[in-house]
Amino acid sequence: MACLYIPVQNSEEEVRVALDQLPRDAADILDILKAEQAPLDLWLIIAREYFKQGKVEQFRQILEEGSGPEIDEYYSDVRYERIAILNALGAYYSYLGKIETKQREKEEHFILATQYYNKASRIDMHEPSTWVGKGQLLLAKGDVEQASAAFKIVLDGDRDNVPALLGQACVEFNRGRYSESLELYKRALQVHPDCPAAVRLGIGLCRYKLGQFDKARQAFERVLQLDPENVEALVALAIMDLHTNEAAGIRTGMLKMQRAFEIYPYFAMALNYLANHFFFTGQHFLVEQLTETALAVTNHGPTKSHSYYNLARSYHSKGDYEKAGLYYMASAKEINSPYEFIFPYYGLGQVQLKLRDFRSAQLNFEKVLEVYPDNCETLKALGHIYVQLGQTEKGQEFMRKATKIDPRDSQAFLELGELLISSDSGAALDAFKTARGLLKKGGQEVPIELLNNVGVLHFERGEFELAEQTFKEGLGDGIWLAFIEGRENFQEIAASESIHQYKDVQFFQQLQDSGRQVKLPWNKVTTLFNLARLQEQLHNPETASILYRLILFKYPDYEDAYLRLAAIAKARNNVQLSIELVVHDALKVNDKCPNALSMLGELELKNDDWVKAKETFRAASDATDGKDSYATLSLGNWNYFAAIRNEKRNPKLEATHLEKAKELYTRVLLQHPANLYAANGAGVVLAEKGHFDVSKDIFAQVQEAASGNIFVQMPDVWINLAHVYFAQGNFALAVKMYQNCLRKFYYNTDSQILLYLARTHYEAEQWQDCKKTLLRAIHLAPSNYTLRFDAGVTMQKFSASTLQKEKKTADEVRSTIAELENAVRLFSHLSAASNLHFHGFDEKKIDTHVEYCKNVLDAAKPHLEAAMREEQQIRQRQEVARQVALAEEARRKAEEHRKFQLERRKQEDELKRVRLQEEHFQRIKEQWKSSTPASKRRERSEIDDEEGGNSEKRRRKGGKRRKKDKSSKSRYETEEVEAEMMDDQEDPEDEDANLSYRDLASQNDQDDAEENAHDPLAAAGLEDSDAEDEAVPSTNTGRRKQAWSESDDDEPPERQPFSRENSPELQESDEEVREDGHKPNGNAAAEDED
């Protein structure tokens, strides 16, 4: 046991003080020391002893007494001890100042320490220990340069002064000059091999900083050998263990960290590391406690920053983004430049991204990028932000850079692919494929979402087989395979029940009951839906239907599947079932679903339920606050149809509807300037108003834009374009356009387009082409009697025009007669059929027509006989002439020439005679016309009151109606609206929506023909019932007839002299026929021109 002997003054005795039994009250010792005037070194020893025992108060008391003025006086010549006491006090206060966290007290402590050191200096300004103390103080104050100067003073005097060496080493370390620091530590150790563990700690830290980890580890371990409780060494070793990034290393590291924590729970770095660890283990409560403690015990900027970062991260992962953001900011504030500690900026960026503060996030990520220009995650984040900010190109650029820097980062390719979907599907597909390849190479499972996207892209590019493969790969094994491959027979149903087939999910129930597993994981639904869509596209609607039903069996709320089923039913013309699916199923899931409502509207239109359809479209539009382009366009179309429907009745209403339609189309165009359907609609309205050049431009652009995507099928724009060509008289182009459209979109099956084609031929006076086209149309649509009527009219017209020709052969006349006979037959069929109400023609009108034709025919027959006789004669004479000519030729050429001329003159005579006969025929015709009973005329003029106006007005109307005819088609196309609106979001689900939507469109396409045919009827259906009988035929046929008649208006002038011979009274009868709208033949029209 260590003892201290205080010599008793003026004696040889000594007071024995056991150092481990120092009195609690320092005053007792002080009394002794003072009384015995003990040497000052004893004071110091006792004070130090108190300090060692942790009795800081006593330590301070003794030293303060020992440095008092009395002592200075009494011991004035004992310089070294006095300095030592002062230095001890200085060091003590330096330490206090160093650990004090409150700024004011800290400074107070430092001031005291400075005072003590200054006092010591005053005693002997060369005392090295004072300088060392001062240096330490300056270091504690963070004044590295001055500290260095202080230490240098000492070292200049004694280059082996260990404390100064250590101090200087510390300075160098702080300056970041680790090798110099290491040298100084080493020297200190050489000079003083038994120096405390802390010196070796310094060496370890230097080596660590220099990257000499093994040597650093040795140094730390040596420290721990010497001082097993050395927290710093423990922490340092722990950190090194943690950084090995191996499970075992991390485990031992954490154990060390824990021990350090147990030894000294206020070591900030250890706390931070522990917090870090618990962050990863998810114990956020501990994280907060630890970091809060760490924050409380340290003032060190980077450490605090780290603590804040831990805290922020903890909140971040808990989803408290506001708080996380604040702490990230606090963390960032603690450091001077992002180069020191970049993580908080990254975290802050992430949080801001989450909170959709893209600008700030962008700034933070850019800071990160400054430090780590090749950091993929940051590049990706920035790419994403730029996309969100609308700078897609820049976003892609970043994403591309990310993929370039790490071409094995499947995630980056995935994101790049998603970015590209909307702009460049080809590049997107490549990116996705790369991602898939990388994942496969890495042995990872390829996520179904990725395969789904790849599949959809293939699908969109028309690569159906690849798409199917991909979808199947994504779906893997399951019950659906049986359906796709047709192994499961799901078709046995009684025919009477087949109507409900599309709603039936019982089948799956049965399968399940019979022990089969019917499973469909939720993440495969989308892909299965897409596969079903693909099956539709591949013309396997049955397979598609069963897949949709499988989805619905498991997920009865999947609206899109109902809508697709409805679309399939609609494609089959099963409107009732389709409506049922929409109303009872899809709308039950969500009665505000705009897609379902729009579809319902379409179906109601198909059912001629105009008023209902309008309400439904409006509901669809309301459901989306008017943002749903499809609904808006549907309304626009509705108005357009209404305009056409009402044209005859109320021009004012027509203008209103047209204006409304235009407004709606424009509204959509404002929202989506690239909406093809709206553009098309706008073009139609313009064409309707006669602005053909503008509308032609629009249609041409839409047509160009619509090509190249299998989901955008816009035959209507082709038709509209053709209509415009037609209206501008460019028949050849119009014909080409109609034909291309027919072939490209309708497999040549659309009788309505054939009708347009026929009309163009008619206008171009290509009668045979016109007739053939109409016959084809009849063959395709046998129940459309209008076509037969038109065919009849064409043949009439052909006959008439042939008869009007100045030169014609008997063969021509004969074929003319044949055509007339056919026409009569067609008309009389129509007439007979009208008794049975096959079609909507008015019986009386047809009768009139038949009678007329028969009369013409009767008139023509003798004419034919005459023509034939004539021809016979001509032929005989020609024969004679030929023989004569031959004979003459044998003689002389000049002679022959003269003969030939003679012969020609004869021929002309013949022709003249023929023409005379034609005129005769014509007259007979006219006579017949005038003989039409007047009573009938009156009756009719009553009915068609407004039509009875002057011919000027009629012509105008005719022109108008022609436009209508033309655009009656176009409107339908506008109907297929849809598409665009749902444009491509990255989400695969949205992709689905697209799919279904687009399909709706194509459905519409299919329906066009039929709807058009029925349209006038539909129009009629809305009118009051007593007018209906009249209205049906007039609307149905009037349109076309009007077209014929219009062409007559343009009859070439050379024919006019011929008709001028007619008497005025004949005109009246013509007028009458025209009133009927039956437009008997060209002559009548030509007369009108007179």
Added chain:
Amino acid sequence: MKLAGLKSVENAHDESVWAATWVPATDTRGALLLTGSLDETVKLWRSDELVPERTNTGHCLGVASLAAHPSGLIAASASLDSFVRVFDVDTNATIATLEAPPSEVWQLRFNPQGSTLAVAGGGSASIKLWDTATWDLVATLPIPRPEGPKPSDKSGSKKFVLSVAWSPDGKRLACGSMDGTISIFDVARGKFLHHLEGHFMPVRSLVYSPIEPRLLFSASDDTRVHMYDAEGKSLVGVMSGHASWVLSVDVSPDGAAIATGSSDTTVRLWDLSMRAAVQTMSNHTDLVWGVAFRPPGGSGVRAGRLASVSDDKSISLYDYS
């Protein structure tokens, strides 16, 4: 089960070819292929080389349908002007000209016994039966119209009859209409039996299986071929795969396969045991209006033959094996 192209004749007609049928072989000659076209002619083609035998004229407005008597001696052709011309195959002598205004004429079929010619009557919503001995109209089988307040509304045109088919025993007659319904008649009693539902678009072609008398195949604009048990009123199978209207269907003489022609320009061969298309022929470039298997019989013609005709003016002959 496969088809192999044997011979194609481009521009066989001047215009779209709309109809094709085989005239069975007689003692004096082999089977002939009969084709009808929009160019208003009917042409006869001989042997696997499709040698033109003769061109019949006399129709107006395009020949829409053809039928051959089981004896192989006479045939009937019908055109859009609603005339049916019955002629002697070998001499082209007109035997009769049939019309029943206002009924139009669409598909024609002789019954297997050869005693009756059934004609789909279009808008008259009926089938006309003509006696082949006297060429008198012996019966009109009307399709019952759905009850409705206004007979003149557009539902009227929906029962428009397009196609007819005789059961192999000649006791049943099936007809297909514009609205997709198929009606089955008891011929002997002249009575309508029932409808077969499932199509909602025009049924342009119907054929009974030669080996299973109840089995009826229907081709519709809805792109599907349905397989019905015509007696049990049940839909036995649905075969889809055509991209557009199915215009024509015929069943092979062995009853194991059917062939279809579609406006998607393809001819497909379907294996009935698999109910799946086993082959798709793309010889044609436009709508395929008719497909016809050659009936068995005649000297040295055991091999199966299938003919197809198209809007592209061509006819094609395939070996079916």
